[in-house]
Amino acid sequence: MIAELVTTGSELLLGQIVNTNAAYLAQELNKIGVDVCFQTTVGDNRERMKEVLSHALTRADIVITSGGLGPTRGDITKEVSAEVMGRTMALNEKCAERLKKYFARVGREMTENNLRQAMIPEGAHVFVNHAGTAPGVALEEKGKLLVNLPGPPPEMKDMFRRSLAPYLAEKSGVRTIILSRVLHTFGIGESMLETKLDDLILAQKNPTLALLVRPTGVIIRITAKAADEETARLLIEPAEKEIRARLGEFVYAIDDETMEEVVGRELKSRGLSVATAESCTGGLVASRLTDVAGSSEYVKGGVVSYTDEVKAEVLGVSRDLLAREGAVSGAVARAMAEGVRQKLGTDLGVSTTGLAGPGGGTEGTPVGTVFVAIAGSEGTQAEKYLFTGKRGQIKFRASQAALAMLRGYIKRYEQ
Amino acid sequence: MIAELVTTGSELLLGQIVNTNAAYLAQELNKIGVDVCFQTTVGDNRERMKEVLSHALTRADIVITSGGLGPTRGDITKEVSAEVMGRTMALNEKCAERLKKYFARVGREMTENNLRQAMIPEGAHVFVNHAGTAPGVALEEKGKLLVNLPGPPPEMKDMFRRSLAPYLAEKSGVRTIILSRVLHTFGIGESMLETKLDDLILAQKNPTLALLVRPTGVIIRITAKAADEETARLLIEPAEKEIRARLGEFVYAIDDETMEEVVGRELKSRGLSVATAESCTGGLVASRLTDVAGSSEYVKGGVVSYTDEVKAEVLGVSRDLLAREGAVSGAVARAMAEGVRQKLGTDLGVSTTGLAGPGGGTEGTPVGTVFVAIAGSEGTQAEKYLFTGKRGQIKFRASQAALAMLRGYIKRYEQ
Numbered sequence: 001m002i003a004e005l006v007t008t009g010s011e012l013l014l015g016q017i018v019n020t021n022a023a024y025l026a027q028e029l030n031k032i033g034v035d036v037c038f039q040t041t042v043g044d045n046r047e048r049m050k051e052v053l054s055h056a057l058t059r060a061d062i063v064i065t066s067g068g069l070g071p072t073r074g075d076i077t078k079e080v081s082a083e084v085m086g087r088t089m090a091l092n093e094k095c096a097e098r099l100k101k102y103f104a105r106v107g108r109e110m111t112e113n114n115l116r117q118a119m120i121p122e123g124a125h126v127f128v129n130h131a132g133t134a135p136g137v138a139l140e141e142k143g144k145l146l147v148n149l150p151g152p153p154p155e156m157k158d159m160f161r162r163s164l165a166p167y168l169a170e171k172s173g174v175r176t177i178i179l180s181r182v183l184h185t186f187g188i189g190e191s192m193l194e195t196k197l198d199d200l201i202l203a204q205k206n207p208t209l210a211l212l213v214r215p216t217g218v219i220i221r222i223t224a225k226a227a228d229e230e231t232a233r234l235l236i237e238p239a240e241k242e243i244r245a246r247l248g249e250f251v252y253a254i255d256d257e258t259m260e261e262v263v264g265r266e267l268k269s270r271g272l273s274v275a276t277a278e279s280c281t282g283g284l285v286a287s288r289l290t291d292v293a294g295s296s297e298y299v300k301g302g303v304v305s306y307t308d309e310v311k312a313e314v315l316g317v318s319r320d321l322l323a324r325e326g327a328v329s330g331a332v333a334r335a336m337a338e339g340v341r342q343k344l345g346t347d348l349g350v351s352t353t354g355l356a357g358p359g360g361g362t363e364g365t366p367v368g369t370v371f372v373a374i375a376g377s378e379g380t381q382a383e384k385y386l387f388t389g390k391r392g393q394i395k396f397r398a399s400q401a402a403l404a405m406l407r408g409y410i411k412r413y414e415q
Numbered sequence: 416m417i418a419e420l421v422t423t424g425s426e427l428l429l430g431q432i433v434n435t436n437a438a439y440l441a442q443e444l445n446k447i448g449v450d451v452c453f454q455t456t457v458g459d460n461r462e463r464m465k466e467v468l469s470h471a472l473t474r475a476d477i478v479i480t481s482g483g484l485g486p487t488r489g490d491i492t493k494e495v496s497a498e499v500m501g502r503t504m505a506l507n508e509k510c511a512e513r514l515k516k517y518f519a520r521v522g523r524e525m526t527e528n529n530l531r532q533a534m535i536p537e538g539a540h541v542f543v544n545h546a547g548t549a550p551g552v553a554l555e556e557k558g559k560l561l562v563n564l565p566g567p568p569p570e571m572k573d574m575f576r577r578s579l580a581p582y583l584a585e586k587s588g589v590r591t592i593i594l595s596r597v598l599h600t601f602g603i604g605e606s607m608l609e610t611k612l613d614d615l616i617l618a619q620k621n622p623t624l625a626l627l628v629r630p631t632g633v634i635i636r637i638t639a640k641a642a643d644e645e646t647a648r649l650l651i652e653p654a655e656k657e658i659r660a661r662l663g664e665f666v667y668a669i670d671d672e673t674m675e676e677v678v679g680r681e682l683k684s685r686g687l688s689v690a691t692a693e694s695c696t697g698g699l700v701a702s703r704l705t706d707v708a709g710s711s712e713y714v715k716g717g718v719v720s721y722t723d724e725v726k727a728e729v730l731g732v733s734r735d736l737l738a739r740e741g742a743v744s745g746a747v748a749r750a751m752a753e754g755v756r757q758k759l760g761t762d763l764g765v766s767t768t769g770l771a772g773p774g775g776g777t778e779g780t781p782v783g784t785v786f787v788a789i790a791g792s793e794g795t796q797a798e799k800y801l802f803t804g805k806r807g808q809i810k811f812r813a814s815q816a817a818l819a820m821l822r823g824y825i826k827r828y829e830q
Contacts, residue, residue: 343729
């Protein structure tokens with residue numbers, strides 16, 4: 001089955017946003033054995049969109065659009081789709097009900113144009129939008145399938161996973177599937193990874209290996225093609241085992257798992273609590289820890305100490321130490337971690353102090369210098385890092401290093 | 416002049432890489448007055464690429480490809496382009512010379528297949544590649560222009576800037592440029608905005624108006640076409656003025672400015688300091704405030720109080736109040752903001768307390784309920800919000816609301 005993706009929206013045509021929807025849909029469709037052979041982008045222009053959709057239906061079995069399902073006059077994808085499939089639009093009571101409920105729930109006034117989102121092509125299959133207001137639709141005609149998905153990535157992805165993927169899988173009775181396993185690493189560079197995995201990368205066939213640099217660190221993608229998931233998994237397993245054997249602790253997570261989720265799981269399984277004391281990361285470590293659902297079970301809280309005064313007054317870092325060593329030092333990082341651990345009465349304390357820049361760098365302490373410390377019943381441990389990049393990147397890398405150090409420290413405790 | 420971008424390569428079709436080339440080219444072409452009306456992506460498949468290029472030439476005056484100019488057998492863009500334009504390929508001596516020089520310079524052996532890059536369609540205009548080995552070409556036939564650019568972004572961009580942009584400008588005798596002004600709003604929905612701006616949107620011609628939903632809120636893009644930047648600016652000004660008059664404080668920033676930058680500027684210009692007390696946002700408000708370079712001038716720090724204990728012990732929120740009102744309440748939000756302001760000795764305190772979910776919701780306090788409070792010499796102010804979405808979205812929206820409320824409060828102080 002051949003598919004064409006049609007992403008709509010002037011902001012794409014003008015290049016004001018990058019087309020991540022096309023990449024996501026292509027990747028996910030390939031996983032379920034649907035070949036994406038064409039991707040087209042067109043603006044919110046009736047004639048051009050009509051031409052694009054009609055042409056797409058001549059060369060593809062499945063045409064999937066994203067964008068243009070909103071409540072405004074500029075949102076025309078559903079209407080144009082109905083037109084090329086020879087359907088008329090009608091108000092869908094169920095959709096209208098859901099919209100009214102939605103606005104009632106969020107306590108916002110529902111304006112007339114919102115009802116446009118409840119206008120559905122006759123005989124269309126409706127996909128409920130669990131992340132927003134615009135429903136998706138699927139239209140079938142003479143063996144061709146035309147699907148409209150919303151444009152906002154969270155809504156589009158949620159609808160694809162919940163509704164469209166199973167809907168297509170059922171229709172296509174797919175034979176080959178593609179399965180990927182992603183290994184997330186931290187603390188090891190791309191070239192060092194390549195050196196360690198050189199022979200595997202050269203020998204790769206099925207599964208294939210790919211090294212990709214991400215803000216969180218380098219990831220390794222193992223991808224297998226097979227008739228079914230079980231067979232694909234059996235192809236991936238030995239490769240993953242071998243890579244893990246070579247990389248050890250550098251691998252901290254798999255697939256969609258994040259560093260904060262891994263740390264959270266490790267804390268939870270050991271019944272440990274944690275508190276943060278942040279200078280250069282400015283609350284990012286605490287924010288990432290609390291991005292995880294259920295984190296209130298192990299995160300008691302934290303202190304953002306952006307001034308020496310707060311480091312001394314709230315965290316109890318001695319003013320002598322601050323004066324002697326300077327705020328950006330291993331000694332102060334230790335004192336901050338110990339201070340917050342004591343102040344909040346947690347099992348563990350994690351701290352960061354450094355220079356995120358762009359200003360403030362010196363000969364001895366250049367921008368990007370960051371000290372991270374972990375305090376716990378096993379003693380206090382501090383490390384010095386030197387990160388490159390812009391302020392935001394340095395902040396993020398420092399938070400990643402802090403969470404990675406925390407992960408390492410936790411392993412000293414029994415589960 | 417209408418242009419279509421054709422990006423080629425299986426890695427795009429498979430979604431393994433995001434199509435940044437299309438965004439770059441669209442943006443740059445628009446700047447020089449070339450309307451990009453279609454973007455198509457196709458793999459390295461002879462038949463399909465042929466179909467795509469032929470069809471593109473029926474609906475566009477200029478077709479620009481990127482990708483598939485490499486030395487391998489899989490690189491077929493140039494050949495297929497020559498075929499659809501009815502040209503034959505021939506070895507271009509100059510290109511061959513340049514290739515030999517290149518390999519001599521980098522001291523690498525030149526393999527046979529490298530010479531394929533010197534094969535050029537007859538009568539083509541050649542663009543020298545200053546960043547790599549693959550030359551670009553332009554083919555003209557019956558008023559249609561077909562251009563092949565290399566795929567690697569550095570080579571493509573360099574060739575566009577040096578060669579293609581001036582080449583097109585000269586051909587089209589272009590006189591128009593496009594200028595955009597983005598107005599960022601918060602606290603008002605897309606449909607309510609459209610209702611307020613309905614007549615302007617209907618009457619739009621030049622400049623045009625577009626409403627786009629972003630995680631930060633809805634943005635309004637005003638885009639003008641004119642012979643020069645000054646004229647475009649004069650077209651945008653009155654439209655911006657009118658929109659601002661209708662939306663007032665809902666507009667908080669322009670163009671690339673962020674809420675945290677705006678708040679930072681307002682604090683700095685008034686010499687005010689701020690501290691954060693965060694429950695449900697878990698440090699995100701502090702992290703965003705400190706994403707701004709120079710924020711150490713006005714951010715003293717903050718407290719992440721994820722437990723009642725920390726709210727009481729560190730922020731001094733009375734245990735009676737916590738028991739009586741519950742942690743997620745306006746009264747506790749007020750006490751948190753006042754507590755951190757006093758504790759850290761700042762001019763202002765901002766607090767958040769709520770339910771980010773997914774768990775913990777009740778009939779009376781559903782997931783997404785968030786209280787934000789601001790404390791300062793002008794008294795304490797609290798607001799209740801109800802946000803939808805996943806945990807991460809609720810956290811972000813709460814942080815945006817907190818910064819927006821802070822912005823509003825700051826305006827009470829003289830500059």
